[in-house]
Amino acid sequence: xxxxxxxxxxxxxxxxxxxxxxxxxxxxxxxxxxxxxxxxxxxxxxxxxxxxxxxxxxxxxxxxxxxxxxxxxxxxxxxxxxxxxxxxxxxxxxxxxxxxxxxxxxxxxxxxxxxxxxxxxxxxxxxxxxxxxxxxxxxxxxxxxxxxxxxxxxxxxxxxxxxxxxxxxxxxxxxxxxxxxxxxxxxxxxxxxxxxxxxxxxxxxxxxxxxxxxxxxxxxxxxxxxxxxxxxxxxxxxxxxxxxxxxxxxxxxxxxxxx
Amino acid sequence: xxxxxxxxxxxxxxxxxxxxxxxxxxxxxxxxxxxxxxxxxxxxxxxxxxxxxxxxxxxxxxxxx
Numbered sequence: 001x002x003x004x005x006x007x008x009x010x011x012x013x014x015x016x017x018x019x020x021x022x023x024x025x026x027x028x029x030x031x032x033x034x035x036x037x038x039x040x041x042x043x044x045x046x047x048x049x050x051x052x053x054x055x056x057x058x059x060x061x062x063x064x065x066x067x068x069x070x071x072x073x074x075x076x077x078x079x080x081x082x083x084x085x086x087x088x089x090x091x092x093x094x095x096x097x098x099x100x101x102x103x104x105x106x107x108x109x110x111x112x113x114x115x116x117x118x119x120x121x122x123x124x125x126x127x128x129x130x131x132x133x134x135x136x137x138x139x140x141x142x143x144x145x146x147x148x149x150x151x152x153x154x155x156x157x158x159x160x161x162x163x164x165x166x167x168x169x170x171x172x173x174x175x176x177x178x179x180x181x182x183x184x185x186x187x188x189x190x191x192x193x194x195x196x197x198x199x200x201x202x203x204x205x206x207x208x209x210x211x212x213x214x215x216x217x218x219x220x221x222x223x224x225x226x227x228x229x230x231x232x233x234x235x236x237x238x239x240x241x242x243x244x245x246x247x248x249x250x251x252x253x254x255x256x257x258x259x
Numbered sequence: 260x261x262x263x264x265x266x267x268x269x270x271x272x273x274x275x276x277x278x279x280x281x282x283x284x285x286x287x288x289x290x291x292x293x294x295x296x297x298x299x300x301x302x303x304x305x306x307x308x309x310x311x312x313x314x315x316x317x318x319x320x321x322x323x324x
Binding site for chain 2: 020021022023024027030043044045046047048049056057058059060070071073083086087090091093158159185205207208211
């Protein structure tokens with residue numbers, strides 16, 4: 001397991017748990033959560049300033065050793081996503097970008113078509129693109145060809161905590177994609193994260209389930225353990241299922257047997 | 260002088276980006292300034308004099324997933 005490194009966009013990560021900075025009751029919890037979870041990649045968002053809001057800089061709460069993954073949330077089409085990505089990079093956030101293009105405000109479903117367009121443009125500009133998408137295999141292959149560094153299919157709607165509702169579609173991506181598959185959105189419990197890793201997902205991205213837990217720091221650790229357990233199980237190759245019982249103890253030499 | 264800041268037309272005193280940020284009482288550490296679709300690094304704020312009709316975005320990084 002020590003040599004089990006995840007490579008995304010040419011960078012190596014020993015943690016397969018990506019986290020987010022949204023919804024924390026206090027930003028000061030973020031570095032504590034990063035320490036407890038061991039997460040090495042974390043998302044941030046870009047917004048217009050709001051004079052009434054706190055002027056704290058979220059980046060001050062993220063240690064330099066953790067890779068920033070700015071997202072393009074708020075973008076409604078490829079052009080807006082591209083613009084946000086360029087601003088984030090120019091502002092010193094590095095080359096990683098999570099493409100998030102959403103027009104549906106009820107379910108926050110990503111617009112796969114616009115996401116593909118943005119990926120094509122940004123990959124050419126040298127961005128390390130992680131597109132957030134509905135799990136659609138032909139689309140994932142197109143994203144791969146367009147130069148995406150990974151694909152990030154959703155398990156369930158953002159913030160819904162419902163788990164891997166799209167499991168069978170994600171499985172197709174895992175089986176057929178050359179780039180890492182990172183399950184993003186919907187993961188509500190450590191067991192969901194473990195299940196995704198058992199399936200062979202390369203990583204998971206968890207925000208709401210950690211940030212809105214009563215103790216986000218402890219929950220960060222719980223997710224870290226679950227991700228490690230699921231990954232280890234995947235590498236250990238799970239035993240087969242059976243429709244009938246298969247005794248674990250020998251079926252011979254019973255004490256009540258007559259000679 | 261008339262400029263557009265975060266999508267809103269605004270009358271401001273002529274001056275540099277640095278001066279505008281200062282007059283607005285904004286904390287420079289947390290601020291990302293986009294000037295006519297180009298991000299201006301903080302060390303360049305004092306070199307750029309704002310012009311009539313300029314379009315500015317004053318942004319910051321926030322928590323997000």
